[in-house]
Amino acid sequence: MGHLKQRTLVTARERLRDQVAHALRAAMISGELRPGEVYSAPGLAEDFGVSATPVREAMLDLTREGLVEPVRNKGFRVTEVTEKDLDQYTEIRALIEIPTVGQVTRTATREELEALRPVAEEIVRAAREHDLIGYLEADRQFHLSLLALSGNDRLVETVGDLRKRTRLYGLSTLDERDRLIPSAEEHLELLELMLAGDAEGAEACMRRHLGHVRSLWAKAE
Structure with a gap:
């Protein structure tokens, strides 16, 4: 029973991570998040009304896609497209x-x-x-x-x-x-x-x- 509960929690967490990643992509496309600018996970989390953890996880997904790059001790920079x-x-x-x-x-x-x-x-x-x-x-x-x-x-x-x-x-x-x-x-x-x-x-x-x-x-x- 404990394993099933844990599995449900993981699924819900992954879903929130995907939702945040989708919202971040949309914000980049619309221009709300600007290329070259650095954004912190806590700051974005406050905007979305969630904890910083799913934002950090979503940002890591976007890093693998080449959409953002990590900036040490500051957050993530939106990459520029030439x-x-x-x-x-x-x-x-x-x-x-x-x-x-x-x-x-x-x-x-x-x-x-x-x-x-x-x-x-x-x-x-x-x-x-x-x-x-x-x-x-x-x-x-x-x-x-x-x-x-x-x-x-x-x-x-x-x-x-x-x-x-x-x-x-x-x-x-x-x-x-x-x-x-x-x-x-x-x-x-x-x-x-x-x-x-x-x-x-x-x-x-x-x-x-x-x-x-x-x-x-x-x-x-």
């Missing part, structure tokens, strides 16, 4: 996602593709309503769910990691200027091309979409 980094991440995503979209267009069922529609619509809704966190989560879900239709789990894992590393530091400013809406609407355009069985058109749309996202990063800078 223009070269963004170009290289975008190039890798293009090499993976563009041909995969073509493949999925040829092999996925109509039902599988239609299941993506509510998520694509959620991206547009969130962009129009300035729901930044909702926008980011729906965008992540759409892209990774689409890639999952390829049946390649490692591919999805790789793109998921790349997405974590390509934070949009100025996203909140772009959101205020409604510059996210055109990019959001491209998800519905892509879905319609895939449903029509237009693999070449879908690949071209994904290429344009990734280029659009990269231009948003440049404007955010």
